[in-house]
Amino acid sequence: MQDIAVALFVAVFSIILCLIEIPDLSKKKMHRELGAFVVLVGLGILLALLKSLGWNIPNPSDLIAWTYSPVEGIIKSLLE
Amino acid sequence: MKAKAIIPVLLMMLFCTGCWSSREINTLAITICLGIDKTDEGYLITKQVLNPTALAMQKGSDEDPVVLFVQKGENLFSALRKIATESSRKMYNSHVRVVVLGENLAREGIKDILDFFMREHEFRTDFYYVIAKGTTANEVLGILTPLESVPGVKLYLSLENSERYWGITSAINSIFLVQSILADGINPVLPGIEIISKAGYSEMENSNDAKRLQYTGMGVFQEDKLIGWLSEDEAKGYHYIIGDVGNYVEQVYYNGKDQIVCEVRDSQSKMIASCKDDKPSVCVKIKTSLNIAAVEGVLDITKQENRKILKELLEKRIKLLCEKVQKKAQQELHSDIFGFGEAIHRREPKLWKKLKDSWDTEYVKLPVHYDITVEIKQAGQISKPMFLKEGED
Amino acid sequence: MSETKITSRQIISLTAGVTTGGSVLVIGALIASVAKQDAWIGSLLTILFGIPVIWIYLFLGRRFPRMNLVGMSRELLGKWFGTIVAGSFLFLLLQMSYHIPWYMGDFMTSRIIPETPHYVIKALYIAAMSIAILYGLEALARASEIFIMIASVLFVFVMVMVAPNAKIENLQPVLENGLIPVLKSSAILSCFLSFMTISMLMIYPAHLDDSKEGGKSFLKGYFLGGGITCISILMSVLALGWAITANSRFPVFRLANLINVGIVFSRIEIIVFVIWVLTQFILSTVFFYGFIIGFSQLLKLKDHKRIVLPLALILLTMSEVVFPDVAYQEHWIVYTWVPYIFTHGFVLPVFLLVVYWVKKRVLKMDIGDNQGQK
Numbered sequence: 001m002q003d004i005a006v007a008l009f010v011a012v013f014s015i016i017l018c019l020i021e022i023p024d025l026s027k028k029k030m031h032r033e034l035g036a037f038v039v040l041v042g043l044g045i046l047l048a049l050l051k052s053l054g055w056n057i058p059n060p061s062d063l064i065a066w067t068y069s070p071v072e073g074i075i076k077s078l079l080e
Numbered sequence: 081m082k083a084k085a086i087i088p089v090l091l092m093m094l095f096c097t098g099c100w101s102s103r104e105i106n107t108l109a110i111t112i113c114l115g116i117d118k119t120d121e122g123y124l125i126t127k128q129v130l131n132p133t134a135l136a137m138q139k140g141s142d143e144d145p146v147v148l149f150v151q152k153g154e155n156l157f158s159a160l161r162k163i164a165t166e167s168s169r170k171m172y173n174s175h176v177r178v179v180v181l182g183e184n185l186a187r188e189g190i191k192d193i194l195d196f197f198m199r200e201h202e203f204r205t206d207f208y209y210v211i212a213k214g215t216t217a218n219e220v221l222g223i224l225t226p227l228e229s230v231p232g233v234k235l236y237l238s239l240e241n242s243e244r245y246w247g248i249t250s251a252i253n254s255i256f257l258v259q260s261i262l263a264d265g266i267n268p269v270l271p272g273i274e275i276i277s278k279a280g281y282s283e284m285e286n287s288n289d290a291k292r293l294q295y296t297g298m299g300v301f302q303e304d305k306l307i308g309w310l311s312e313d314e315a316k317g318y319h320y321i322i323g324d325v326g327n328y329v330e331q332v333y334y335n336g337k338d339q340i341v342c343e344v345r346d347s348q349s350k351m352i353a354s355c356k357d358d359k360p361s362v363c364v365k366i367k368t369s370l371n372i373a374a375v376e377g378v379l380d381i382t383k384q385e386n387r388k389i390l391k392e393l394l395e396k397r398i399k400l401l402c403e404k405v406q407k408k409a410q411q412e413l414h415s416d417i418f419g420f421g422e423a424i425h426r427r428e429p430k431l432w433k434k435l436k437d438s439w440d441t442e443y444v445k446l447p448v449h450y451d452i453t454v455e456i457k458q459a460g461q462i463s464k465p466m467f468l469k470e471g472e473d
Numbered sequence: 474m475s476e477t478k479i480t481s482r483q484i485i486s487l488t489a490g491v492t493t494g495g496s497v498l499v500i501g502a503l504i505a506s507v508a509k510q511d512a513w514i515g516s517l518l519t520i521l522f523g524i525p526v527i528w529i530y531l532f533l534g535r536r537f538p539r540m541n542l543v544g545m546s547r548e549l550l551g552k553w554f555g556t557i558v559a560g561s562f563l564f565l566l567l568q569m570s571y572h573i574p575w576y577m578g579d580f581m582t583s584r585i586i587p588e589t590p591h592y593v594i595k596a597l598y599i600a601a602m603s604i605a606i607l608y609g610l611e612a613l614a615r616a617s618e619i620f621i622m623i624a625s626v627l628f629v630f631v632m633v634m635v636a637p638n639a640k641i642e643n644l645q646p647v648l649e650n651g652l653i654p655v656l657k658s659s660a661i662l663s664c665f666l667s668f669m670t671i672s673m674l675m676i677y678p679a680h681l682d683d684s685k686e687g688g689k690s691f692l693k694g695y696f697l698g699g700g701i702t703c704i705s706i707l708m709s710v711l712a713l714g715w716a717i718t719a720n721s722r723f724p725v726f727r728l729a730n731l732i733n734v735g736i737v738f739s740r741i742e743i744i745v746f747v748i749w750v751l752t753q754f755i756l757s758t759v760f761f762y763g764f765i766i767g768f769s770q771l772l773k774l775k776d777h778k779r780i781v782l783p784l785a786l787i788l789l790t791m792s793e794v795v796f797p798d799v800a801y802q803e804h805w806i807v808y809t810w811v812p813y814i815f816t817h818g819f820v821l822p823v824f825l826l827v828v829y830w831v832k833k834r835v836l837k838m839d840i841g842d843n844q845g846q847k
Contacts, residue, residue, distance in 0.1 A: 002590050002591075002592055003793075005592075006592050006596075006789070006790070006793075009596075010786050010789065010790070013088055013091065013786065014783070014786060016087070016088050016091065017088050017782055017783070020084050020085065020087070020088070021085070021779065024084075025779065030775060030776065030779070032772060032773060032774055032775075033774050033775065033776060033779045033780070036769075036772055036774060036779070036780055037779055037780060037783055040780055040783035040784060040786075040787065041783045041786070043783075043787055044783055044784075044786030044787045044789075044790070045786075047787060047790040047791065047794075048786070048789070048790045051790050051793065051794065057790070057791075057794045059794055059795065059797075060564075060568060060791075060795070061568075061795050061796065061801075061805055061809070064568070064809050064813055065805055065808070065809040067813075068808070068809050068812045068813055069808075071812045072808050074812075075807060075808050075811055075812065076808075078507070078657045078660060078661060078811075079506075079507055079657070079661075079807065085607060085778070085782065086604065086607060088782060089600050089603060089604055089607075089782070198720075198721075201583060201584050201587060204730055204740075205727065205730050205731065206730065206731070206733060206739075255713060255714075255717060255731065258716070258717055259713075259714045259716065259717060262714075262716040262717075263714075263716070422642070425645075425646060425649075426642060426645035426646050427646070429646040429649040
């Protein structure tokens with residue numbers, strides 16, 4: 001329920017954001033900014049949507065944990 | 081442009097107006113006291129909750145100043161929550177002053193209860209624990225008290241007062257309790273409370289009014305289980321040894337008839353552990369200063385030699401108190417309530433590593449010495465006994 | 474991008490915020506569980522061990538006074554490899570920028586307002602972060618000056634109020650298990666204290682006129698922040714004992730629970746929370762700012778402020794995803810965060826330093842020293 005509310009909020013927020021930013025950016029011919037902006041907003045909406053649909057978003061913490069799993073033994077010895 | 085970009089952020093704020101879980105005071109039921117007993121299928125919770133209407137009316141109200149809620153549950157949390165089925169208001173637990181534990185529960189162990197109190201966010205750590213001696217927490221909380229209209233506040237205040245002026249209880253909060261259960265070289269004590277019905281109260285009509293609550297001695301724990309009780313004198317000795325002494329009253333007899341009553345101003349103690357051939361011993365240094373409160377008899381306390389006698393008498397008296405409780409704790413209860421083990425731990429960490437696992441058996445034969453110094457500071461508003469005739473000794 | 478200038482005093486407050494924010498409320502428990510009653514010695518040593526680390530940061534900063542870490546690594550390691558290294562560092566900054574909102578939500582809901590949804594707290598917090606960055610670095614730096622001042626005063630107040638509860642017995646016996654556990658604890662604490670200041674390298678030389686003066690302020694800020702953390706750990710052990718400190722999720726909060734001076738000064742533990750929020754806010758905003766600056770540098774964006782709000786949306790969702798539960802977070806913060814920040818906060822600058830020396834001394838290349846921004 002909360003996730004859906006957040007997704008709605010994110011959607012409304014990004015639409016307003018796009019309405020303000022995109023005309024301005026294209027008017028000033030800042031094409032790189034425009035590209036980055038669109039991609040990031042798209043990613044933001046996508047993530048919120050996936051979360052609200054109950055999908056598992058790949059967790060970057062898992063990735064980092066996996067990267068550093070070989071040194072877990074060293075850390076364990078630190079903790080004793 | 082900058083201003084425009086901030087508009088969406090401001091819009092965001094619309095969804096974030098504070099006070100989400102705000103609860104107004106007139107929708108709360110403030111818990112002041114909590115009683116916990118063990119039953120066959122779990123816990124029996126007795127909750128003493130303030131009754132605001134009765135308290136607001138000052139006097140002449142027919143209602144009781146507090147309302148009791150009793151509920152059973154398999155665990156503490158569900159029992160506490162079940163109270164919602166009979167209360168119109170949400171319980172608010174941050175103002176709990178005293179938690180009363182039934183004796184049966186204390187004998188079975190209080191670890192699980194402490195875990196709950198340390199974990200749950202609504203409970204703070206500044207309330208005191210009390211054991212209902214020979215009765216249940218439910219009974220204790222059912223008694224209305226004179227002077228204080230709210231029994232929970234009475235329990236709290238008289239606990240602090242009796243610690244300060246009589247020395248048979250000590251006010252112990254969660255932090256201290258958990259510390260002494262966790263540490264190997266110390267066991268906790270908790271004050272006990274009793275229901276008494278004295279003859280002097282009996283002319284009051286209501287039989288419930290004839291009952292009073294009184295603190296009496298202290299419960300001794302082995303780890304988290306209650307194993308025995310200290311009497312009033314023993315509790316006093318305990319306080320002398322750990323150096324947590326309030327304004328106690330001490331009396332000594334001179335020549336078996338002149339009674340001299342003193343009030344303790346200040347008493348400090350130091351436990352010094354030493355080790356000889358891997359045998360630990362502890363020396364307790366106690367330094368007490370007293371004022372003379374009353375002289376019943378004709379001892380001239382202004383005279384130097386009499387003061388010396390008095391000092392020796394007081395030293396003997398304190399030593400007697402200490403030895404009595406030490407003997408009981410060592411030989412009868414086998415529980416290191418004084419923290420002698422911790423004293424060794426602090427002073428002789430290497431020796432302690434060897435002793436740690438067998439401390440319960442080592443403790444019983446630990447030799448303890450006393451080094452007691454007494455100072456008499458003042459003699460009150462008069463110097464010699466008022467009715468001492470000249471030339472008489 | 475380096476037209477925005479901040480003063481060296483603001484470097485003090487920013488560094489102090491970064492140093493304190495990562496450690497003051499939470500980390501005492503971990504340190505106490507490793508070093509027991511000697512946790513305070515461990516935290517003192519940590520401050521000491523941090524000095525050479527800070528020196529490395531300062532050395533790098535002084536050689537490249539107009540660059541940040543992204544520029545430095547690209548300058549030293551070449552375009553491709555440098556970009557990869559910088560990207561990995563930026564990823565760390567991004568991680569931290571949504572970890573902190575998670576912490577905020579977690580703390581608020583477990584201690585203060587348990588019925589409020591996480592999202593609302595996080596959204597507010599992320600909104601504040603974004604606003605700070607939209608206003609620019611100067612505003613953030615000025616705010617941090619005020620924040621640190623308030624936080625220090627409140628901190629001293631809380632510690633003085635707690636002092637009557639302190640028992641010296643809780644520190645004894647000193648060094649019971651020798652020095653090894655103490656060193657171990659300080660190795661762990663470094664990962665939350667000293668290495669955190671690597672994020673300041675996104676701000677420190679590039680936005681400062683006088684990098685030498687700035688270096689001094691960097692150290693001063695580090696000592697201030699480290700001192701606050703050290704004292705908070707010392708007082709936790711003094712008043713609570715190490716066992717309870719190690720068992721609490723928020724030891725300093727529990728510590729402030731004890732305050733009862735007179736009738737007036739009781740139940741004021743929320744002050745600790747204020748200190749934490751203020752310093753934490755500096756920390757997370759510095760990390761977020763660093764990420765945005767570095768990211769727009771990699772993408773060659775002219776105006777970094779344009780991507781702040783889209784990123785804020787991503788932070789909001791990610792702060793919910795990042796730790797599914799407390800147990801996961803507690804495991805992650807020890808077994809993953811420690812080596813993670815170690816590689817980026819220690820190995821990376823040392824590596825850059827070695828490369829710098831090799832290029833300068835062995836290959837005799839003209840490098841660093843007031844060269845322009847790449």
